[in-house]
Amino acid sequence: MEYFTTELLTLLFAALRSATPVLAVVLGEAMTQRSGVINLGVEGQMLLGAMTGFAVASVTGDPWLGVIAACCAGIALSMVHAILVLGCGANQIASGVAVLILGGGLSAYYGTPFVGDKIDALGNLNHTFVSDIPLLGEFLGPITPTVLITLLAIPAISIFLFRTRTGLRWRSTGESQDITRNLGHNPTYYQLAAIAFGGLMSGFAGAALAVDYTANWVEGMTAGRGLVAVGLVIVARWNPWYALPAALLFGASEALNLKLQSWGVDISPYLLATLPYMIPLSVLMLSYRGLRASGGGMPAGLRVVFQSAR
Amino acid sequence: MKKVIRTLLASSILAISVQAAAETKVGFIYVGPKSDYGYNYAQDQGRLYMEEHMDDVETVYFENIPENADVQRVMERMVRSGVEVVFPTSYGYLDHALKVAEKYPDVHFAHSGGLKTSDNLMTYFAEIDQAMYLAGVAAGLTTETNQLGFIAAHPIPQVLRNINAFTRGAQSVNPEVTTSVIWTSSWSDPTKEAEAAEALISGGADVLTGHVDSPINYVQVAERRGVYSVGYHADASQFAPKGWLVGAIWNWGPMMVDIVNSAKDGSWKSEHLRGDLLTEAAMLSDFGAAVSEDDKQTVLDRQKAIMDEEFQVWAGPVIGQDGTVIVEEGDTMTLEETEKMDFLVQGVQGRLK
Numbered sequence: 001m002e003y004f005t006t007e008l009l010t011l012l013f014a015a016l017r018s019a020t021p022v023l024a025v026v027l028g029e030a031m032t033q034r035s036g037v038i039n040l041g042v043e044g045q046m047l048l049g050a051m052t053g054f055a056v057a058s059v060t061g062d063p064w065l066g067v068i069a070a071c072c073a074g075i076a077l078s079m080v081h082a083i084l085v086l087g088c089g090a091n092q093i094a095s096g097v098a099v100l101i102l103g104g105g106l107s108a109y110y111g112t113p114f115v116g117d118k119i120d121a122l123g124n125l126n127h128t129f130v131s132d133i134p135l136l137g138e139f140l141g142p143i144t145p146t147v148l149i150t151l152l153a154i155p156a157i158s159i160f161l162f163r164t165r166t167g168l169r170w171r172s173t174g175e176s177q178d179i180t181r182n183l184g185h186n187p188t189y190y191q192l193a194a195i196a197f198g199g200l201m202s203g204f205a206g207a208a209l210a211v212d213y214t215a216n217w218v219e220g221m222t223a224g225r226g227l228v229a230v231g232l233v234i235v236a237r238w239n240p241w242y243a244l245p246a247a248l249l250f251g252a253s254e255a256l257n258l259k260l261q262s263w264g265v266d267i268s269p270y271l272l273a274t275l276p277y278m279i280p281l282s283v284l285m286l287s288y289r290g291l292r293a294s295g296g297g298m299p300a301g302l303r304v305v306f307q308s309a310r
Numbered sequence: 311m312k313k314v315i316r317t318l319l320a321s322s323i324l325a326i327s328v329q330a331a332a333e334t335k336v337g338f339i340y341v342g343p344k345s346d347y348g349y350n351y352a353q354d355q356g357r358l359y360m361e362e363h364m365d366d367v368e369t370v371y372f373e374n375i376p377e378n379a380d381v382q383r384v385m386e387r388m389v390r391s392g393v394e395v396v397f398p399t400s401y402g403y404l405d406h407a408l409k410v411a412e413k414y415p416d417v418h419f420a421h422s423g424g425l426k427t428s429d430n431l432m433t434y435f436a437e438i439d440q441a442m443y444l445a446g447v448a449a450g451l452t453t454e455t456n457q458l459g460f461i462a463a464h465p466i467p468q469v470l471r472n473i474n475a476f477t478r479g480a481q482s483v484n485p486e487v488t489t490s491v492i493w494t495s496s497w498s499d500p501t502k503e504a505e506a507a508e509a510l511i512s513g514g515a516d517v518l519t520g521h522v523d524s525p526i527n528y529v530q531v532a533e534r535r536g537v538y539s540v541g542y543h544a545d546a547s548q549f550a551p552k553g554w555l556v557g558a559i560w561n562w563g564p565m566m567v568d569i570v571n572s573a574k575d576g577s578w579k580s581e582h583l584r585g586d587l588l589t590e591a592a593m594l595s596d597f598g599a600a601v602s603e604d605d606k607q608t609v610l611d612r613q614k615a616i617m618d619e620e621f622q623v624w625a626g627p628v629i630g631q632d633g634t635v636i637v638e639e640g641d642t643m644t645l646e647e648t649e650k651m652d653f654l655v656q657g658v659q660g661r662l663k
Contacts (some may be wrong), residue, residue: 010512018505069515079644108343116601118548121534159318214500216526219343223499261492262459262509264659287313 004137011252011259014123016147017213019251021205021222024150025229026202026243027157027237034161034238035194036174036301038186039081039194040096042202043226044103044211049074049206051114054217058117066119067207068148073196074203075196077103082195086161086188092305102228108219115217122212146208153201157240170194202226228276235284237297246280253279332428336360337393338371339384341400346498348543352560353399353422360570366544367570369434377402385410389417395573397422397566401466407431418573419564420480423468425649427580434565436591439475439648440616443623444517444594444609445540446479448555449487449517451605452538456486459510461528465662467651469521472542472558474655475623481657482609490515491660494530498523507531525557538600541661545595554598554608565591584645588617590625624648629656634650642649 025042030205032039052073057066084095124144127132131141161167171192173180177187205226206251228250234247253275260272290294343616344354345604350373352558357369360628370393375381381403385396389410395418398407404424404634411419418454419431427433449458458480462469463523480487490513499522507528519540521524526546533550541547565592567586572578585591594613597606615621624647626637631654637643654662 014505014508017508018501021501108345112343112345115351116544118348209501214504214527215530216500216524218347218498218500218524218526219345221500223496225501243364254502255509258492258494258502258506258509261660262490262513264490268663269495269661270663271423273493278332306432309477 002221007259007310009136009139011255012187013143014255015252015257016143017251018254019247020121020147021208021213022225022229022232022250023243023247024146024153024201024205024208025226026232026247027150027153027199027240028205029230030238030240031150031157031161031170031201032075032194032198033173033302034174034234035191036299037077037085037191037228038092038302038304038305039079039195039198040093040227040230041077041081041099041100041103042230043222044100044107045077045199045202045208046206046222047107047220048077048103049113049203050221051116051206051217052203053207054117054210055111056209057115058114058153061120063122063127063211066211067122067204070207071200071203072209074201074206075199077106078195078199081199082181082192085195086191086239089223103222111219115219117217119211119215121215132299144212145294146204146212149204150208151244154240154244161240167306172301174301176300192232205229209257211241228280233281234296234298235280235287238299239297248303249280249283250276253277327391330596333368333393334395334570334574335393336369336371336395336397337385337388337461338397339375339381339388339399339403340371340373340517341377341402342374342523344371344373346523347483347526347546349560350399350449350523352543353397353562355560355651356562356566357397360566363563363567363600364570375400377406379406382406382410386413389414392419393426394464395420396571401468404433405597413493418578420569423649425646427581427582430578432569432578432580434585435560435649436565436585437587437623437648438558438560438592439471440587440623441592441594442472442542442591443475443479444616445556446476446481446611447483447609448597448601449476449482449519449538449540450482450484451608452555452600453480453484453487453517455514455516456484456488457513457515458487458489459507459513459515459518460489460491460658460660461503461506461510461518461522462491462493463522464495465493467649470654470662471648472521472650473658474575474651474653475627476540477655477657478497478623478628479612482612487657489658491654491658495661496522500524500527504531508535511535511537511575529554541595545555547595547598553600555601556597557595559593559595561590565589582645586616587613597642631655631658 037214049070053066056069057063081099100258126141131137148227172188173187180187234248257272257275336641340350342350355513397421419525421433423435424433479488496504517538529546529549538553547554624643625642626638
């Protein structure tokens with residue numbers, strides 16, 4: 001029994017670790033889409049954030065400066081999307097793909113000199129009061145700051161979005177720009193802020209990967225997690241609270257794939273490797289039964305994006 | 311000489327004054343980024359070594375070229391821009407390289423790791439599994455839990471050779487040892503590698519190694535969790551001052567210089583050129599502080615036995631995962647057999663497919 005509990009907790013916290021970067025992107029992208037803008041470039045923003053964060057941490061020796069720089073890099077790249085979409089009226093899907101590729105290229109080019117550098121990690125909760133908690137202390141101890149920050153972002157975003165006047169206008173922009181306009185506000189400002197926030201969160205997610213979790217920079221290290229996050233926004237129904245189970249689902253399936261292999265379970269590794277995609281996909285299909293009419297909470301403004309892309 | 315005459319003829323016929331290039335152009339094609347701190351990085355270090363040690367050579371390279379018809383286009387482009395020796399460094403480039411080689415009989419091709427040749431295409435590789443075997447010896451002597459962890463990308467022969475050699479090395483000094491394998495299905499996915507390392511350690515493994523692009527990720531996790539690590543591809547000892555045992559690393563430079571020289575002076579042979587511990591194309595890195603002097607000596611003695619050809623890594627008996635005898639005692643696997651390896655040995659936990 002104790003063995004079982006330990007293994008289960010190990011898996012849960014492994015899921016949380018794997019889920020954190022994805023969760024941060026889901027939160028950011030959900031906020032962007034809430035304003036009626038979709039940004040497929042988050043993967044590129046993550047990569048640029050990861051590279052910038054790692055480079056700054058390596059040069060200055062301070063991982064926290066790296067995290068801040070990563071957030072700035074994410075915002076900076078998201079502004080390319082903002083200029084194309086809001087400034088030039090470009091197709092959002094095309095612009096997002098452009099940002100994705102740009103981020104991958106820029107990070108690969110400027111990241112080369114930093115490959116193989118060693119940086120200080122952000123530290124963890126070990127040797128604080130939490131490591132003395134019975135049973136859980138062993139698992140809470142290794143938790144790193146980016147995990148905590150991302151978890152804290154959920155209530156913060158939720159309060160902002162659902163309990164403040166600005167949050168209301170943010171949401172109304174996503175439903176109908178005309179409403180915001182009729183209320184005497186410029187919807188473009190909200191969309192600009194929404195894109196920037198998405199940039200901030202994806203840059204932060206990059207730092208969570210490169211500065212905190214692996215303490216390493218590798219070209220293309222996000223390995224598709226940014227795009228997965230865009231998909232998980234739909235699973236999470238554009239709701240910051242649902243973002244946690246959606247991201248955890250992905251993290252848990254990824255952790256489970258590796259865990260099952262280490263247990264020596266007799267299932268083909270090829271099948272196991274599909275888990276992180278099969279499980280969220282199944283949940284999406286099951287949870288959306290009967291939701292087609294409402295679109296599962298999709299902001300009405302996004303409909304226009306998909307129709308214009310057709 | 312023939313080339314010079316041909317150049318002179320061509321230039322006089324076309325009445326264009328072509329200044330015969332004094333430099334030999336050498337082209338490299340990598341399947342991933344040259345900055346991966348792993349396989350491609352090691353190949354690129356060979357290129358840099360060549361630039362440094364040969365005065366009359368100019369190198370060009372292309373990164374991130376997939377193993378499909380794209381690589382043919384890249385090779386054709388290289389050849390047309392005057393490249394005389396092409397190094398297609400990825401396993402899957404072989405058939406494409408053979409096609410291009412047939413089209414341009416005057417250009418030399420040196421493919422990394424393949425098992426086919428043509429008149430102007432040779433292959434080169436190094437038996438790094440010898441070094442992995444030795445690293446396994448160090449791991450087998452060090453482990454307290456008798457469980458080793460191996461983070462592997464894809465079940466191709468080169469990876470299987472390393473898993474099996476590492477395990478056999480460990481078993482040779484510690485018959486109790488088992489190796490758990492986790493497949494990441496990707497040459498480079500740092501998050502997955504770190505998580506796989508965590509899973510192996512919580513499963514009881516106390517020495518980690520792997521065959522993915524970069525050893526940095528699992529080596530750092532091992533260090534953080536206070537277990538030992540064995541590197542692969544490139545020396546990652548600086549990431550694990552406490553837990554680093556030793557690593558199996560490449561050293562392509564001298565071999566590549568020889569290949570280019572042979573193309574230049576006409577001594578080119580279309581053969582399977584294989585380096586090993588003796589030629590230092592594959593070698594052991596420096597030992598970490600975690601390896602005791604006695605253990606170090608045991609490993610070095612075994613290394614000497616391999617170099618003196620008194621001992622061979624793939625000498626029988628080789629026993630498969632399910633207990634079947636694959637190589638009888640007294641037999642030894644041939645180069646061809648080891649480079650087509652498709653099994654895991656007894657003591658390895660994990661599925662092939």
